[in-house]
Amino acid sequence: MQIYKSNKIIFAMAALFLLLACGPNEHELKLLVQEESQKLIDAKFSARATPTPFFFPTPFPTPTPGITEDEVTRIAEKVALDTVTKLDQMSPTPTAILFPTPFPTPTPGVTEDQVAEIAEKTAFDTVTKLEQLKPTPTAMIFPTPFPTPTPGVNFNEIWLRTYPAVFWIEAGSSRGSGWLLEPGYIVTNQHVVGSMSQVVIRQTKLPPFSGIVIATDQIRDIALIQYTVREGVVDSRAEPFVLGSITNNNSASPLMAMGYSGDLGVKSDGSVGSAPANIGAMAVLIDVGGAVEIVMDAPVDPGDSGGPVLNGSGELVGMVRAGFGTDRGRHIGTNYSVHVDTIRGVIDNLKAGISR
Incomplete structure (x- = not known):
């Protein structure tokens, strides 16, 4: 129990x-x-009857009745039960509390000055780091390249292309050379034709033909010969020369002089073969009073007068005129040719038959 x-x-x-x-x-x-x-x-004490006090001669007072152990247990059980009941009644239904949705705190804006300052600092830092990271260049040794040689002038090719347009000119007892200006016209020196009005024209392979001296310029030593253009008269390979240009800036540039010089003889069919060529260089241009001449060192021989002088491009820049200093009859040293611009300046008058 x-x-x-x-x-x-x-x-x-x-x-x-x-x-x-x-x-x-x-x-x-x-x-x-x-x-x-x-x-x-x-409640427990209220239910009990209040005792009527009796007075006994007992020296000790009557003790107040106490609470038994069963009563304490019962009280505890009831208190526990009532407490649970009241707690259930006291437990409130939780009310949902609505909190406002917080707005995000705005991030402070960045001003233009701050952006510029940041950009400038970033650029400076980047350059600094790149300079620190930049490796020290290592010297690289490359083989010394050999200079590409400048192609030399191929005068042989020029000669092969142009010699059919160079002619042998006979004017009585005088002989010289001439060159094709255009179909029907050949140019030579005035001193070659002299006072003759008609000349014999010989060429590489075909028979000779005749030409008429239509005008001369004695001061410039130029003569213009006209011939009748017909098929088979002139070598079909003969192409008119292209007139070029030459100035003092071309000093020391290579030149080639062509003409029928020396002891070349006439063949049985009247042809004279191809005109020889001599190579030299330009020295200077000089004015001889109304005419410009080229001073050159390309060797020339008797019979070359009136022959063409070509530059490294195959263009005609002058016409052989005279030579000084001989060696066994050959003109070496300083030689002269009529400047191409002098020729250009008189051609129209010569074609018109105007001599002077």
């Missing part, structure tokens, strides 16, 4: 502890338990 009562007390206390763990706070529960316990105790 004693064990059973103890178990009840333990159960009641456990219930109280459970309530303490799950319900209101400790202070509220203590007040509630005290209140309920006091109510039960008051």
Whole structure:
């Protein structure tokens, strides 16, 4: 019986502890338990009859009746039950609390000055880091390239292309050379034709033909010969020369002089073969009073007078005129040719038959 009562007390206390763990706070529960316990105790004593005091001659007072162990257990059980009930009634339905959605705190804006300052600092830092990272260049040794040689002037090719347009000119006892200006016209020196009005023109392979001296310029030593253009008269390979240009800036430039010089003889069919060529260089241009002449060192021989002088491009820049200094009859050293611009300046008058 004693064990059973103890178990009840333990159960009641456990219930109280459970309530303490799950319900209101400790202070509220203590007040509630005290209140309920006091109510039960008051009710217990109210139910008992108030005893009428008797006076006995006993020297000791009569003790006040105490509360039994069963009553304490019962009170504890009831307090626990009532507490649970009241706690259930006191537990409010949780009300949802609405909180306003917080607006994000705006990030402070960046001013243009700050952007410029940041950009400038970033650029400076970047350049600094790049300079630090830049490796020291290692000297690389490359083989010394050999200079590309400038292609030399191929006068042989020029000669092969132009010699059919160079002619042998006979004017009585005088002989010289001439060159094709255009179909029907051949140019030579005035001193070659002299006072003759008609000349014999010989060429590489074909028979000779005749030409008429239509005009001369004695001062410039130029004569213009006209011939009748018909098929088979002139070698078909003969192309008129292209007139070029030459100035003092072309000093030391290579030149080629062509003409029928030396002891070349006339063949049985009247042809004279191809005109020889001599290579030299330009020295300077000189003015001889109304005419410009080219001073050159290309060797010339008797019979070359009136022959063409070509530059490295195959253009006609002058016409052989005279030579000074001889070696066994050959003119070497300083030689002269009529400048191409002098020829250009008189051609129209010569074609018109105007001599001077």
